[in-house]
Amino acid sequence: MPAGADRAPSRHEDGETDAERLERVRRRFREFGSEYASLPLYGAVSRSVAEDPTTAELLVAAQPGQARPVLWFAALHDLVLRQPDLRAARWYASVVGRDSLPQGDPWPDVRATVLEHADELRHLIASRTTQTNEVNRSVYLAATLAAAGRVGRESSAAPASALGPVALVELGASAGLLLGLDRYLVTAMTTDGIRTSVGDAASPVRCEGLDRSAGHPALGPLPPVLGRAGVDREPVDLEDEDAVRWLLACLWPDVPGRVERFRAARQLMRSRRPPLVLQGDLVDDVAAGVDAARQQARGAGGVDHVIVYSSWALTYVERDRRAALAQKLAGVAETVPRLSWLTAEPPDCVPGLPDDPRTEGAPTVLGLRTWTAGAEAAPRLVGTAHPHGAWVDIW
Ligand SMILES: C[S@@+](CC[C@H](N)C(=O)[O-])C[C@H]1O[C@@H](n2cnc3c(N)ncnc32)[C@H](O)[C@@H]1O
Structure with missing residues (x-):
């Protein structure tokens, strides 16, 4: 038995374990992906994140009440706006222009970028909240x-x-x-x-x-x-x-x-x-x-x-x-x-x-x-x- 495997899982202030929180986060990505299925980037990526605990887990770091897919997406969007040479950036109309968007599945590029910059993204997710001016x-x-x-x-x-x-x-x-x-x-x-x-x-x-x-x-x-x-x-x-x-x-x-x-x-x-x-x-x-x-x-x-x-x-x-x-x-x-x-x-x-x-x-x-x-x-x-x-x- 690995060391510590018999210990009770640590709980957040709201009583949730990390595993429960991750499940909730994945559920939210699943829901977001089906609600916004028509969005070629956010809809497709959301459905993929829901099935990929490694990338979904980043959202567990969000401040109380903030663990929503839009925050995960905002952190990644901020990253590609700052670093337009990243693999994921070519899927963003805000970076390459709407007429230059590629066809196909954005997930391999997005996943690679997220994994390479996981620490930076986790920091953004933990320290920011979403804000808009529409x-x-x-x-x-x-x-x-x-x-x-x-x-x-x-x-x-x-x-x-x-x-x-x-x-x-x-x-x-x-x-x-x-x-x-x-x-x-x-x-x-x-x-x-x-x-x-x-x-x-x-x-x-x-x-x-x-x-x-x-x-x-x-x-x-x-x-x-x-x-x-x-x-x-x-x-x-x-x-x-x-x-x-x-x-x-x-x-x-x-x-x-x-x-x-x-x-x-x-x-x-x-x-x-x-x-x-x-x-x-x-x-x-x-x-x-x-x-x-x-x-x-x-x-x-x-x-x-x-x-x-x-x-x-x-x-x-x-x-x-x-x-x-x-x-x-x-x-x-x-x-x-x-x-x-x-x-x-x-x-x-x-x-x-x-x-x-x-x-x-x-x-x-x-x-x-x-x-x-x-x-x-x-x-x-x-x-x-x-x-x-x-x-x-x-x-
Ligand atoms: C969803 S944004 C809407 C911004 C803008 N009204 C629009 O429609 O695009 C909500 C804004 O309300 C601000 N806000 C929320 N609670 C506030 C409060 N108690 N006092 C001042 N500003 C507040 C937030 O900082 C944020 O900029």
Whole structure:
């Protein structure tokens, strides 16, 4: 009997043994591989990792609650972005370009690279968490802004947005790329092929989604943006190559347009006045974010309307803290003529929004709360959307 074979296996704080954790990790790769079977790289590799304990085991090193295949993939993506001469790199559209991708099975190259760099990958997996800034979410933000512009004008035939100049404040802004939505060209195409575009027609950043709305186009003219600021507990500086590369690494190279759009948005935002993203807590520091955006807007003539939004950020905040944010916003609303709070979060996340059976099973629910001179209008749901803006359905 080998030495120590009769010893009880060591357990993690949650009571799990290494072997149990590895089994859980392999199960997650199996599930990921079948859910995203259509992805030529991530789908195929995920299914192979599930059957290969040596490469799956790296994910056991993740911090509590982080052992998800996306973290394993982000670590490897970061590695090939840094070292484009590695064998695995030729399977990444983000490295070689979408037109130069080879055909066939990526697994032999991927496995070889993972085994050669196992220590480095394990270190990344143990020390990092995934973070995103998804530029195509501009589609549902633009649609929610258009819905905010229609409030009180439902019976009017005029299509124009009723929103005057605004200051934008994003809570959980990451690198602040969504704060530039008016600098992008945002297009929604109906199932009948009718396209509506808003934003900057000459922009190198193109965001696109399917418009599933019935009755009216999802998009309307964007308001002039005179000030913009974000709050994030871990803001990403667009000049920080390592941090930006990690954000890029967290994107899936298999999905056409995603990494290309991210890179174009980063370039554009660096070349214009980059958005200010304050380091802070989105509940505790929301007023500081509003002040910063208003201050910037003052230099351009000032605004009466502040638009605060959160996109896939509130869902990471504990439920009682979400209620605290709603209270803080009601307080801030007493200091500005008009305050709108746009939300794009999973169902049942945002306090104060009404229930609606149409949100059941929806990935992202679009909500709107508005205060005028401190008095709140009835909170409303405006529609649902794909989590990355691939489609939007405005009611
Ligand atoms: C999934 S990302 C979404 C980023 C961006 N809103 C988007 O839609 O692309 C969530 C962001 O929320 C931030 N975040 C989570 N909890 C936070 C908190 N309590 N205070 C500030 N930022 C927070 C994270 O750091 C991360 O950048």
